[in-house]
Structures are given as structure tokens and as C-alpha cells.
Amino acid sequence: NIILGGFYTEGVGVVDSLRAGTLMREKGQAAGALHVAPKTEVLGIDVEAGRVRRVRTTDGDIDTETVAITCGVWSPRVARMAGTQIPLTPAVHQMIDIGPVPRFRGAKSDIEHPIVRDMDTNMYERQAGGDLEIGSYAHKPILYDPEDLPPVEQAALSPTEFPFTQADFEEQMQHALELMPEIVGDENVGVKYAINGILSLTPDGMPVLGESPDVKGLWAAAAVWVKEGPGTGKAVAEWMVHGESEIDLHSSDIARFHEHQKTRVHVRA
Ligand SMILES: Cc1cc2nc3c(=O)[nH]c(=O)nc-3n(C[C@H](O)[C@H](O)[C@H](O)COP(=O)(O)OP(=O)(O)OC[C@H]3O[C@@H](n4cnc5c(N)ncnc54)[C@H](O)[C@@H]3O)c2cc1C
Known part of the structure; x- marks a missing residue:
């Protein structure tokens, strides 16, 4: 008699994450909207006058003014390349x-x-x-x-x-x-x-989304699970293109952290 109550919802689902990712990648490539560079590591991000200018990779440099960091648990490491933080552990x-x-x-x-x-x-x-x-x-x-x-x-x-x-x-x-x-x-x-x-674990359990308050053109979509991946991708894309997303993302906004909340000590506490 340890179950005192509960509720049942039919809204559960299973995602084959590898297959789902492959389908989305293929669709993006077929639309001519996506170039994939497999086995290419980002080694550095150049920032000039507070704005992203270049990504340095094992396959050469890419000049760009917009970068999205979607590197899961490695995201803090990549953010540090641009001199900023993505507070997760x-x-x-x-x-x-x-x-x-x-x-x-x-x-x-x-x-x-x-x-x-x-x-x-x-x-x-x-x-x-x-x-x-x-x-x-x-x-x-x-x-x-x-x-x-x-x-x-x-x-x-x-x-x-x-x-x-x-x-x-x-x-x-x-x-x-x-x-x-x-x-x-x-x-x-x-x-x-x-x-x-x-x-990925953030100080408040929410994802880290949006443009860095420190570096213009540097976006984050980190601490995102498979289950909210497609919705997050859509919302962040809207934000990047239109300046705002259809749904309110303020509780996941990368700009919500105070300086002390971005420190390693705080994130791990
Ligand atoms: C045991 C377990 C069970 C889970 N169960 C669920 C579940 O039931 N449902 C659910 O929704 N989620 C679940 N999750 C969470 C989910 O797996 C993750 O949240 C999700 O995989 C994160 O996806 P991502 O694309 O952000 O990061 P990742 O899948 O980690 O991808 C990050 C990518 O960035 C690349 N990268 C890193 N650094 C660099 C660099 N310098 N240059 C180039 N590329 C780089 C990496 O190679 C990697 O391919 C589970 C996690 C665990 C551990």
C-alpha cells in the first residue's frame, strides 16, 4: 500500500533520437539550408569589438557573425573560447x-x-x-x-x-x-x-537559450533534452530570425544569470 495516488496521461511518446536527428539533417540538406561538416572540431571563436567574427576549426576558419553553441555538456567549454560562459555542469x-x-x-x-x-x-x-x-x-x-x-x-x-x-x-x-x-x-x-x-545541469534546471549578453551574434541552445529538442530548435530559430519567439522563453534566457551565478562554484553548488 505505498501508492496513495497518481494520474495517468496518454501523452507519452518514444523518440529514436538518432533516427529523428538523421531525418531532420536530411531534410535540412535537401532544402539546401544546411551544410554538415562531420568530424570537424571547433578549436576557437574569434570575437572582435564584442561581436563574433570567426570560428576556427580543425578544417579551417569560417568567417561568420552568427554562431549557435549547441554542444550539450561541452557547451561551457565552447563558450569559453569566445570569452563567455554557459552556466551548466x-x-x-x-x-x-x-x-x-x-x-x-x-x-x-x-x-x-x-x-x-x-x-x-x-x-x-x-x-x-x-x-x-x-x-x-x-x-x-x-x-x-x-x-x-x-x-x-x-x-x-x-x-x-x-x-x-x-x-x-x-x-x-x-x-x-x-x-x-x-x-x-x-x-x-x-x-x-x-x-x-x-x-547537462543548470543552476535552476532550465535550458540556456538565446544570444549571449556578452558577445553579440553568439547564441546558445544548451541543456536541452531530446524531448524538447524540436520545439526548442523552432523557438530559438524564430528568436534568431525575427527577434522574438512565438512562445515566451524568458525563463530559459541565457541573460537571466547574474555574474556570480555563472561561476563554476555557483553552478556546482
Ligand atoms: C542516461 C540518460 C538518459 C536520458 N534519457 C532521456 C530521455 O528519456 N528523454 C530525453 O529527452 N532526454 C534524455 N536524456 C538527455 C538527452 O540525452 C540529452 O539532453 C541530449 O542528448 C542533449 O543533446 P544535445 O544535442 O544538446 O547534446 P549532445 O547530444 O551531447 O551533442 C553535442 C554535440 O556537440 C559536439 N561537440 C562538442 N564540442 C565540440 C567542438 N568543440 N567542436 C565540434 N563539436 C563539438 C559533440 O561531439 C556532440 O556531438 C538522457 C540522458 C542520459 C545521460
Whole structure:
């Protein structure tokens, strides 16, 4: 009797983020609106008279007066190249995948069963094929600096996947066991996959969007999740082209931070 109340919404969805990104890229390229430079690293951003002038890359320099930093957890590092800040820290999000779950036998896709968001413990449980994914936002904070993240070729898994630290997830497993004893307590259900994934955390939990108050022409679209990616892209594009977006983005505006809130100490606190 630990569930005292809840609500059910049908509005949940699954996105294959790789496929979605590919489709959008292909559409942009087909429209002649997008040039992609794969395996090209930004090494520097030149600012003159307070305005972006040039991007320096491993494939040469690009003269431009408009740059959008959409580099996820690396965004602070790229912003520093232009002498400014994007206040976020790479932070661990722990997630494990357990299975095979007898109740999900025969499942053909994900979330055929509802995603459970346990708001008291700040966790989620979701059916993924024949398995159950358990994630938490309540484990102890494990923070990194963008400089700590390994280059792609040196990363064991991916640059944003670190080995799972079991000890940090003990309490969360207890919560999951309490909520779903039939699945989590089943001795035949084992851990198939467990990661310390890295995501972007800002001081107030909101994204960092808009033109830098310090450097003209330098835009940010960081600390954005897959789920709000398309909407954010549309809104920021409107803002860049028309000077304002259809929806009010002020709570995500990069200009909302006071000087002290942009410091590493404040962001990590
Ligand atoms: C375990 C886990 C589970 C998650 N689950 C969900 C979920 O269920 N739903 C959801 O919506 N989100 C989820 N997220 C969050 C989501 O994955 C991220 O928010 C999202 O991938 C960020 O996308 P992005 O494009 O901003 O950054 P990224 O995908 O990190 O892309 C940034 C890109 O910038 C490039 N880059 C960095 N520096 C440079 C440079 N100097 N020059 C050139 N390129 C550079 C990198 O190579 C990279 O390709 C999860 C995250 C984790 C860790």
C-alpha cells in the first residue's frame, strides 16, 4: 500500500533520437539550408569589438557573425573560447536496465506499458522491450567538468557514458524494489546494462537559450533534452530570425544569470 495516488496521461511518446536527428539533417540538406561538416572540431571563436567574427576549426576558419553553441555538456567549454560562459555542469544520471521481465514477454516495442514517474523518490521506471529501465534523479550529485570528458576515440563506451557506480544507486534500487517487488525482486531478472550517463545541469534546471549578453551574434541552445529538442530548435530559430519567439522563453534566457551565478562554484553548488 505505498501508492496513495497518481494520474495517468496518454501523452507519452518514444523518440529514436538518432533516427529523428538523421531525418531532420536530411531534410535540412535537401532544402539546401544546411551544410554538415562531420568530424570537424571547433578549436576557437574569434570575437572582435564584442561581436563574433570567426570560428576556427580543425578544417579551417569560417568567417561568420552568427554562431549557435549547441554542444550539450561541452557547451561551457565552447563558450569559453569566445570569452563567455554557459552556466551548466555535466552531471551523472544513473540508469539501469533489468530483464528479462516475464510480464513484458512478447513486447514488440517500448512503453507498451505506461512509464511510471515516482515523484516522491524522483525516479522513473519504464518498459523497454522485454526489460525495465530504472532511472533516478535523486542519487548523490556526481559532477564533472567538460574538460574531464574523454574524446570520442578514447572513450570506453561513449564520451558521455561512464562506468556505473553501484554504491551510489543502492537507495534507488530499494525504492524500485518497494514500488515493483514482483519485477525488481524476481531472482531471474538480472541487470543487463547500467550506466552513469552524463547530462547537462543548470543552476535552476532550465535550458540556456538565446544570444549571449556578452558577445553579440553568439547564441546558445544548451541543456536541452531530446524531448524538447524540436520545439526548442523552432523557438530559438524564430528568436534568431525575427527577434522574438512565438512562445515566451524568458525563463530559459541565457541573460537571466547574474555574474556570480555563472561561476563554476555557483553552478556546482
Ligand atoms: C542516461 C540518460 C538518459 C536520458 N534519457 C532521456 C530521455 O528519456 N528523454 C530525453 O529527452 N532526454 C534524455 N536524456 C538527455 C538527452 O540525452 C540529452 O539532453 C541530449 O542528448 C542533449 O543533446 P544535445 O544535442 O544538446 O547534446 P549532445 O547530444 O551531447 O551533442 C553535442 C554535440 O556537440 C559536439 N561537440 C562538442 N564540442 C565540440 C567542438 N568543440 N567542436 C565540434 N563539436 C563539438 C559533440 O561531439 C556532440 O556531438 C538522457 C540522458 C542520459 C545521460
